[in-house]
Amino acid sequence: MKEPKHIFLIGFMGSGKSTVGALLAERLNLPFMDSDKEIEKVAGKRVGLIFEQDGEAAFRTMEMNFIRGLESEKQSIIAVGGGLPAIEGALELMHQTGLVIYLNTSLLTLLRRLKEERTERPLLSALSDSEFHPFVEDLLSQRVHFYKQAKLIMPNERNSPIEIVDKLEKELIKLNF
Numbered sequence: 001m002k003e004p005k006h007i008f009l010i011g012f013m014g015s016g017k018s019t020v021g022a023l024l025a026e027r028l029n030l031p032f033m034d035s036d037k038e039i040e041k042v043a044g045k046r047v048g049l050i051f052e053q054d055g056e057a058a059f060r061t062m063e064m065n066f067i068r069g070l071e072s073e074k075q076s077i078i079a080v081g082g083g084l085p086a087i088e089g090a091l092e093l094m095h096q097t098g099l100v101i102y103l104n105t106s107l108l109t110l111l112r113r114l115k116e117e118r119t120e121r122p123l124l125s126a127l128s129d130s131e132f133h134p135f136v137e138d139l140l141s142q143r144v145h146f147y148k149q150a151k152l153i154m155p156n157e158r159n160s161p162i163e164i165v166d167k168l169e170k171e172l173i174k175l176n177f
């Protein structure tokens, strides 16, 4: 396998990928990308509108195209949408171009965080209160085995983002990154 170039942060919605990713990029003096934001730039519209107008399958194709385009990009820290690692072939591509890190957050913490922001997320916004918990639990259980294929698994529960970045920096040194 080639030397890892990028660092990919994967995990469920609400696991802290964008916050931790931006801080880690600052710490390592590398550019930061968020797959949702990059896709929004290319599509010229918000992720919510892509889901509404083009459908989820079209969004997943855009996510895959984003990952494919990274081989020629300079080294970056990349926060990846929660559903991207479940797309066929996506994890293999990420492993080929970088080091994949899973921010592992428990169901209860995710539910607490996502409850506040669920209107901004197309997969969650239409759910009633009674549908919300089982939906998140089910989707997480479908995705966990993809996330667990990461090279590094970093719990992200009660630590501050800075503490997570400190821990990641130590782990990256151990991995000679």
Ligand code: S3P
Pocket (backbone or CB within 6 Å): 011, 012, 013, 014, 017, 036, 047, 080, 081, 082, 083, 084, 121, 122, 123
């Ligand atoms: C999704 C996660 C979102 C975004 C889209 C779909 C998912 O990204 O890509 O709403 O399928 O889990 P975040 O994980 O950054 O919230």
